[in-house]
Amino acid sequence: MPSDGGQTRVQLDRNKLSLGLFGVNCSGGLAVTTVPERWVASWENNQKIARMADDAGIDFVLPLGRWKGYGGVTDHNASNFETLTWASGILASTRNIVAFGTVHVSLFNPVVAAKQMVTADHIGQGRFGLNIVCGWNTDEFDMLGVNLAQHDERYNQGQEWIDVVTQAWSSDEPFDYDGRFYQVHQTEIHPKPYGGGQPMIVCAGNSPRGREYAACNADMMFTNLRGDIEAIPGNISTLKELAAGYQRDIGVFSNVVVICRPTKKEAEEYFRYYAIEKADHDAVENLIEGRGLKKPGVTEEALQAARIRAAAGNGALPIVGDPDDVVAMMKLLSGFGITALAMGFTNYLDHFPYFRDEVLPRLASEGLRAGNS
Numbered sequence: 001m002p003s004d005g006g007q008t009r010v011q012l013d014r015n016k017l018s019l020g021l022f023g024v025n026c027s028g029g030l031a032v033t034t035v036p037e038r039w040v041a042s043w044e045n046n047q048k049i050a051r052m053a054d055d056a057g058i059d060f061v062l063p064l065g066r067w068k069g070y071g072g073v074t075d076h077n078a079s080n081f082e083t084l085t086w087a088s089g090i091l092a093s094t095r096n097i098v099a100f101g102t103v104h105v106s107l108f109n110p111v112v113a114a115k116q117m118v119t120a121d122h123i124g125q126g127r128f129g130l131n132i133v134c135g136w137n138t139d140e141f142d143m144l145g146v147n148l149a150q151h152d153e154r155y156n157q158g159q160e161w162i163d164v165v166t167q168a169w170s171s172d173e174p175f176d177y178d179g180r181f182y183q184v185h186q187t188e189i190h191p192k193p194y195g196g197g198q199p200m201i202v203c204a205g206n207s208p209r210g211r212e213y214a215a216c217n218a219d220m221m222f223t224n225l226r227g228d229i230e231a232i233p234g235n236i237s238t239l240k241e242l243a244a245g246y247q248r249d250i251g252v253f254s255n256v257v258v259i260c261r262p263t264k265k266e267a268e269e270y271f272r273y274y275a276i277e278k279a280d281h282d283a284v285e286n287l288i289e290g291r292g293l294k295k296p297g298v299t300e301e302a303l304q305a306a307r308i309r310a311a312a313g314n315g316a317l318p319i320v321g322d323p324d325d326v327v328a329m330m331k332l333l334s335g336f337g338i339t340a341l342a343m344g345f346t347n348y349l350d351h352f353p354y355f356r357d358e359v360l361p362r363l364a365s366e367g368l369r370a371g372n373s
Helices: 006-013 043-055 083-093 110-123 138-144 151-170 208-217 229-244 264-277 281-290 300-313 323-336 348-358 360-365
Strands: 018-022 060-062 098-104 128-133 175-178 183-187 200-204 220-222 251-260 317-321 340-344
Touching: 018 043, 043 083, 043 348, 060 340, 083 098, 083 110, 098 110, 110 128, 110 151, 110 183, 128 151, 151 175, 151 183, 151 208, 200 208, 208 220, 208 229, 229 251, 229 323, 251 264, 251 300, 251 323, 251 348, 264 300, 264 317, 281 300, 300 317, 317 323, 323 360, 348 360
Parallel strands: 018 060, 018 340, 060 098, 098 128, 128 200, 200 220, 220 251, 251 317, 251 340
Antiparallel strands: 175 183
């Protein structure tokens, strides 16, 4: 049974372009860099930035699902908070912002996870959302002693997992489920999700099987903005047509890293500094190799572009410039059909305030945001 998105969907639908912070639960955040101001993901800093974002009217915070670092001199992302516990703490510390939990399907029993997520949803009075990940990082799964199934098989397991979770959320009577991956009997959980709905579900969909899974199950589909941005409208139309085949209307969101300074020259200089000159090169190599980007036939030019994107923001699209440049790019992406952007900053506490003060009012003037509400 697909989610109805509940109160989380209402929260994210209030703006034409929803905005969130991405990756604050992990050391370094999205930026694979050695600069001294790189993000320190202490719990104190997580609470501070979540409250700052909440006060600014930012819509959501989305954590990275990490269990192991990427090595290099910083061991990028090695210090990280488990995301369902993290989301519960963030929701208890804030008033309006949505907090997602990022869940690796094969690492969480679906009934236990359903209960954990309902707990978070009640703590936040309906502000919890689920980001489903079917898994890709073999080093993490090896560390945990869990076999990582073949690509399409992960999504087959993921389908059973979400079927059990949503049935546990919605069924008023004990139920049985007899699948290939999960068999549960006389299953029931109480309480149900806050307010009678179900948490919003998001998941990535970059492969054909992943897009099909997202179209069938997600309220919002996460897609990376790669290559020619002019191809984005066609890609989004394809995603929405897939969802329409399941009688579903889904939103599309993506990840960006924001480098905003008073002048474009300052922004470009800082981008070169942290993402090229001071990149954690070994961690970058480990990241792109783990994601299968070093495939036969890939040109050195394409690899170098992937390295820069990885260092800048874990593969996110860099938005570099002065406040007007940033607004122009976000307006363009919104016009293409992107409904939400998950943002990274090199240091969230240091760099988000300038974005808040200079970019958010401009986005409101452009009709993309309702203002600080």
